[in-house]
Amino acid sequence: MAVIDLYDLRASLLSDEHFTRTILFRLATFYLLWKAVATTYSVFFGPLSKFPGPRMAATTQWYRTYIELVKNVSMSTKLKELHEQYGPVVRIGPNELHFSSPTAYNAIYQQKFDKEPILYKSFGEDESSFGYLSVKEAKPRKDLLNPLFSRRETIRMQGLVQEKVDKLCKNMVKRYEEGKSCNMLMALRCAAMDVITTFCFAKSVDSLDEPDFEAPIIIAMESTLPSFLLFRHFPLIRWLVFSLPPWLTMVTAPKMKGLLDLQKMLSGQIAEVKADPSVLEKTPHRTIYHPLLQEANVSAKSLYEEGQAMLFAGTDTVSNTVMLAIFHILENPAIHKRLQEELIEFWPDLNTTPRYEELEKLPYLNAVIKESLRHTPAVAAGLLRIVGPESANIDGYEVPQGTVISMAILFMHMNKTIFRHGEKFVPEAWLEPGAxxxxxxxxxxxxxxxxxxxxxxxxxxxxLMFANIFRRFDLTLDGTVASDLEWRECFLPWYYKRHIHCYTKPRTA
Ligand code: HEM
Structure with missing residues (x-):
């Protein structure tokens, strides 16, 4: 009897197992068939089928992963190739278009389109002016912060920026006196980081005090930049990495120390201001917390993410712009000479310090800064937006609601019908009659x-950085060549080769 029972049990288990397997097999087959039909429809008959582009890109999102992670090519480099082949609009994903013609830029970015969630959530700054996906959420936050970042307030606070630039210059002199060249990328990053932490939190992280500008926070930011690509394509990895307890992060990735220290500093400061907002009365100037605490029920998480967004938005962007320009200026002696002559004439006595509003009036310095902003891929990636709530006309094309669209800034700045000198660094272009x-x-x-x-x-x-660096120093390159400045697109550019190094000989008059 017992034998029969066992036999029956085994048979019924087997048949259950068989049943489950059959169901799973059928579901998988159904899913694959459905996927194949949906993909075929999307590629050949769907609303984006009329847009040209590689067939593989129209078929699967993995096309981009393949380009960025397997072929190790920046998407912006690939996009240049694709636009040359397919024209001003290219389908670069099953649901994504990239534009390249200057008229498309305003049509995309002047509208109130949402930011695209997969890209923007990969930064972990969802509740910040940068990370809020909709204009509806971002606007009240930006309205609160705008007065702090207004022109008037910046002019009033310029002493704080000058103080950091003075410290940068002092350390550049020290380095020269030690007979060493200076890693200008690290030096400028330290200066920008100290400005932003003082400006936003009234608490400088004092990266400029670190020997050889090797500040832990800058090293940590530099080492997290390439992981952005992995996090964007595999959000689960990001979640796992950021869920690690700090001690484990320190063991597995010691370069992250600076970021952990900063997280600790920001979290401590936020806990303090949340517990007792009156501590803000004691800060030497207004910080981002002053306006943000006016927001009803603002969470500690949101305060933290806003702070982090400011650091990432305000450090590399500024420092990369100055760093790249230094290289181009030093490569072009005529530009270097003209800039220095203008600065010396305007600022004859090195014991004085000119103000920002006065420097703005210098025509050649002005032209150099505009050309630097044009030339630097400060934010290299396409800033992805989702068309909505209705379809939109972008550059003469009817784009369906829900489509992801973008136009990376460098397609505007390197467009030869507008900027005829293209990839050359020519400040003079900004002084010509049609400028x-x-x-x-x-x-x-x-x-x-x-x-x-x-x-x-x-x-x-x-x-302040350009004026002080070129007025106070005679810079020369220490072996840096153009190929050292190659970068990978990781939303911001990642300069993965030997950083630009300069000898920073101080001028005495
Ligand atoms: C040369 C320097 C800079 C350049 C070229 C630059 C460029 C940009 C660009 C292109 C965006 C749009 C990003 C997007 O749509 O996703 C942006 C957004 C932003 N930037 Fe800057 N930036 C610079 C410096 C700064 C500084 C110093 C701060 C200081 C806090 C800052 C704070 C922000 C914030 C908070 C946003 C988000 C705005 C929003 O999403 O509505 N940036 N920046």
């Missing part, structure tokens, strides 16, 4: 409702 027209095509800070919040501060930093 006013070029200004509307200069979009380093993007356009429309999601344009950069920090552009006034950025301009103040750029003027």
């Amino acid at each position: 006013k027209e070029l200004e509307s095509k200069l979009v380093p800070f993007s356009k429309g409702p999601r344009m950069c919040l920090g552009q006034n501060l950025a301009y103040c930093e750029l003027y």
Whole structure:
């Protein structure tokens, strides 16, 4: 009897197992068939089928993963190739288009389209002015912060920027006196980081005090940049990495120390201001917390993410712009000479310090800064937007609602019908009679409702950094060549080769 029972049991288990397997097999077959039909429809008959592009891109999202992670090619480099082959609009994903013609730029970015979630959520700054996906959520936050980043406030706070630039110069002198060249990328990053932490939190992380500009926070930011690509394509990995307890992160990735220290500093400060907002009365100047605490029920998470967004948005962008320009200026002795002569004439006595508003009036310095902003891929990636709530006409094409669209800034800035000198660094272009027209095509800070919040501060930093570096020093390159400046697109550019090094000989008069 017992034997029969066992036999029956085994048979019924087997048949259950068989049943489950059959169901699973059928479901999988059904899913694959459905996927094949849906993909075929989307590629050949769907609303985006009329747009040209590689067949593989129209078929699967993995096309981009393949380009970026397997072939190790920046998407912007691939896009250049694709636009040459297919024209001003290319289908680069099953649901994604990229545009390249200057008229498309405003049509995309002046509208109130949402940011695309997969890209923007990969930064872990969902509740910040940068990370909110909709204009509806971002606008009230930006309205609160705008007065702090207004031109008037930046002019009032310029002493704070000058103080960091002075410290940068002092350390550049020290380095020269030690007979060493200076890693300008690290030096400028430290300066920009100290500006932004002082400006936003009234608490500098003092990266400029670190020997040889090797500040842990800058090293940590530099080492997280390439992981952005992995996180974007595999969000689960990002989640796993960021869920690790700090001690484990320190063991597995010691380069992250600076970021962990910063997280600790910011979290501590936020806990303090949340517990007792009156501590803000004691800060030497207004910080981002002053306006943000006016937001009803603002969470500690949101305060933290806003702080982090400011650091990432305001450090590499500024420092890369100055760093790349230094290289081009030093490569072109005529530009270097003209810039220095203008600065010496305007600023004869090195014991004085000119103000930002005065420096803005110098025509050649002005032209150099515009050309630097044009030339630097400060934000290299296409800023993805989702067409909605209805379909939209972009550059003469009817684009269906829900389509992901973008136009990377460098397609505007390197367009030879507008900027005839293309990839050459030519400040003179901004002094020619037709230059006013070029200004509307200069979009380093993007356009429309999601344009950069920090552009006034950025301009103040750029003027003070350029003026002080080229007036106070005779710079020469230490072996840096153009190929050292190659970069990979990781939303921001990642300069993965030997950084630019300069000998920084101080001028005495
Ligand atoms: C040369 C320097 C800079 C350049 C070229 C630059 C460029 C940009 C660009 C292109 C965007 C649009 C990003 C997007 O749509 O996803 C942006 C957004 C932003 N930038 Fe800047 N930026 C610079 C400096 C700064 C600084 C110093 C800050 C200071 C805090 C800052 C804060 C922000 C913020 C908060 C946003 C998000 C705005 C939004 O999404 O509505 N940026 N920036």
